[in-house]
Amino acid sequence: MKELDFLPEWYKDDKRRQSRVRKQYVALVAVFLVMMAFNATAIRRAGKAAAEMASLENHRVCSEAVVHEFDTLTKKLNLLKTRASLVEQMDSRVDIAAVLAEMSHIIGDAIVLRKVEIVAEPLGRTDPKGQAKGSVVRLAQEGGKSEKEALLGRVKFRIVLTGVAARPADVPDLVCKLAASSYFQQVNPLFYGNAKTQLGTKPAPGLQDAGTAAKTQSGLDVTEFEIACYLANYKEMEEE
Numbered sequence: 593m594k595e596l597d598f599l600p601e602w603y604k605d606d607k608r609r610q611s612r613v614r615k616q617y618v619a620l621v622a623v624f625l626v627m628m629a630f631n632a633t634a635i636r637r638a639g640k641a642a643a644e645m646a647s648l649e650n651h652r653v654c655s656e657a658v659v660h661e662f663d664t665l666t667k668k669l670n671l672l673k674t675r676a677s678l679v680e681q682m683d684s685r686v687d688i689a690a691v692l693a694e695m696s697h698i699i700g701d702a703i704v705l706r707k708v709e710i711v712a713e714p715l716g717r718t719d720p721k722g723q724a725k726g727s728v729v730r731l732a733q734e735g736g737k738s739e740k741e742a743l744l745g746r747v748k749f750r751i752v753l754t755g756v757a758a759r760p761a762d763v764p765d766l767v768c769k770l771a772a773s774s775y776f777q778q779v780n781p782l783f784y785g786n787a788k789t790q791l792g793t794k795p796a797p798g799l800q801d802a803g804t805a806a807k808t809q810s811g812l813d814v815t816e817f818e819i820a821c822y823l824a825n826y827k828e829m830e831e832e
Contacts, residue, residue, distance in 0.1 A: 686749060686825055691775055695753075698769045702762045705755035712747040749823040751776070756787065756814040763817045770821055777824045784817035 688710070699705065757763050763784045771779040 694773060694775045702758040703755055703766060705753055707754040709752040711750045713750055714747055751821050753819045756816050760815045763815055775824055776821045779821040782818040782820050784815055787814055787816040
């Protein structure tokens, strides 16, 4: 038995066209959904990238601040090192008050000092002209006409004591006491000899209440001396 098809061809073509359009719509919707998903993913990734960039920018700003602070502290440290080096060069490391206290302890009542000189001399070898090498600073006097040298840093101190003693034996006794002290070394008497000193005046007997007359006592025989020594703040090493 043969089947008869009563549908016209235009109807069949219209159905086929609708099917194709439906498939195209489905494909477009699928592409749109894929694009929307890709767009959402891209936006999320872009947000994360922007957040990371902002975090990196904050880290960069903090790093620049730390580097600037480090440079500032480094400059201050170098300045302090320079000042410490200058102080190191200028510091003689000698307690003058302790030295004077030791001298007052050694010198007895029978000795009167007229002058005490403490002269700084440089440490080190001497040059061919006989002058000792050392760090010196030239200090200009008023008017700029002349200059004088001031020794700084690690120097040795030469002490010259000038005075009188009541007895001649007091001078070698003082030399021995200076040599035995841990503060002094290379003690040498430069000069000593007999001298006369004149005492002051006092009211004559019987006129003490009036206080208008005075008499001068006769001169007293003393021993004048001059002693040189060095502070024991250094040691000399012999060259081999």
